[in-house]
Amino acid sequence: DTEVTQTPKHLVMGMTNKKSLKCEQHMGHRAMYWYKQKAKKPPELMFVYSYEKLSINESVPSRFSPECPNSSLLNLHLHALQPEDSALYLCASSQGPAMNTEAFFGQGTRLTVV
Amino acid sequence: SQQGEEDPQALSIQEGENATMNCSYKTSINNLQWYRQNSGRGLVHLILIRSNEREKHSGRLRVTLDTSKKSSSLLITASRAADTASYFCATDGGALIFGKGTTLSVSS
Numbered sequence: 001d002t003e004v005t006q007t008p009k010h011l012v013m014g015m016t017n018k019k020s021l022k023c024e025q026h027m028g029h030r031a032m033y034w035y036k037q038k039a040k041k042p043p044e045l046m047f048v049y050s051y052e053k054l055s056i057n058e059s060v061p062s063r064f065s066p067e068c069p070n071s072s073l074l075n076l077h078l079h080a081l082q083p084e085d086s087a088l089y090l091c092a093s094s095q096g097p098a099m100n101t102e103a104f105f106g107q108g109t110r111l112t113v114v
Numbered sequence: 115s116q117q118g119e120e121d122p123q124a125l126s127i128q129e130g131e132n133a134t135m136n137c138s139y140k141t142s143i144n145n146l147q148w149y150r151q152n153s154g155r156g157l158v159h160l161i162l163i164r165s166n167e168r169e170k171h172s173g174r175l176r177v178t179l180d181t182s183k184k185s186s187s188l189l190i191t192a193s194r195a196a197d198t199a200s201y202f203c204a205t206d207g208g209a210l211i212f213g214k215g216t217t218l219s220v221s222s
Contacts (some may be wrong), residue, residue: 004156033209042202042212049145056208083115090156092210098205099144 006091006106014114015081021109022090023074023091025028031098032074034066035090038107043090050097081113118146118203123219126219133190133206137203138183146179146186147204149212155157160188193220 013019023032031050035043042099048056057066061087062078065077074091088110094103118139127133139146147150149157162168163179163186170177176189186203190197204210 029210045207045209045211048209060189088154092157096212099147100158102147102162103204105149105158105208106152107156110154 002090002104003095004104004111006089006098006108008109009107010110012112012114013078013081017081017082018077018079020078022074022093023076023088023093023106024072025104027092027093027095027104028071029093029095030071031094031096032068033073033092033094033098033103034074034076035092037090039087039100041076046100047076063072078111081111083113086112118205118211119183120201120203120213120216122216123214124217124219126221129193129194129220129222131193131220133218133220135188135201135218137148137186137188137213139203139213140184140185142204143181143205145206147210148177148186148188149202149204150151151200151202151215153199160201169182190218193218195220197222205222 007022009100037043046060047066052068067075088108090108091106092103118137119172138191147162149162151157174191179186200215202215206211
């Protein structure tokens with residue numbers, strides 16, 4: 001199984017809502033990542049988890065809250081988002097540090113904030 | 115933060131032609147990777163080239179790396195309509211840091 005599964009595929013939420021994005025992999029990878037991608041732009045790194053501990057936070061606003069409950073799961077909790085947060089949110093995983101090995105990406109969650 | 119800059123930003127070719135995309139980066143690297151993204155979907159790893167390698171092949175893909183010029187190129191030979199996608203180079207930055215990408219359109 002070389003899949004990274006993200007749910008939901010699409011999400012529309014109001015600015016006062018609380019929602020969560022979920023990511024799951026069963027490849028035994030110990031590094032997991034959240035990226036944000038706006039239209040016609042490259043993915044931008046948000047968070048890195050290594051061995052279930054947050055190792056990188058790219059100065060992401062606190063309305064985005066990551067969580068890694070176990071080595072297979074990665075969540076991104078969303079609260080009080082702004083319309084400019086609308087984007088494709090991508091989860092990825094890798095066996096080791098991503099710069100040294102192939103990273104596997106999920107198909108993303110298309111988020112619209114209204 | 116972005117490290118890589120691809121050019122061209124967009125490339126349109128006919129099936130059967132070769133497509134070359136270039137990537138320049140700013141800081142020293144241990145390796146460089148290329149990824150492909152079909153419209154609005156996840157990224158797929160294409161190839162990884164280490165800093166001590168100059169060229170690497172995978173099927174119809176050929177990647178070169180020139181660390182003295184801090185640049186890499188991706189060549190797709192005998193392109194197909196199915197190669198239509200965005201292509202990104204990615205370098206070290208604690209995690210993969212992607213360049214701006216090249217959008218390739220292959221028409222039949």
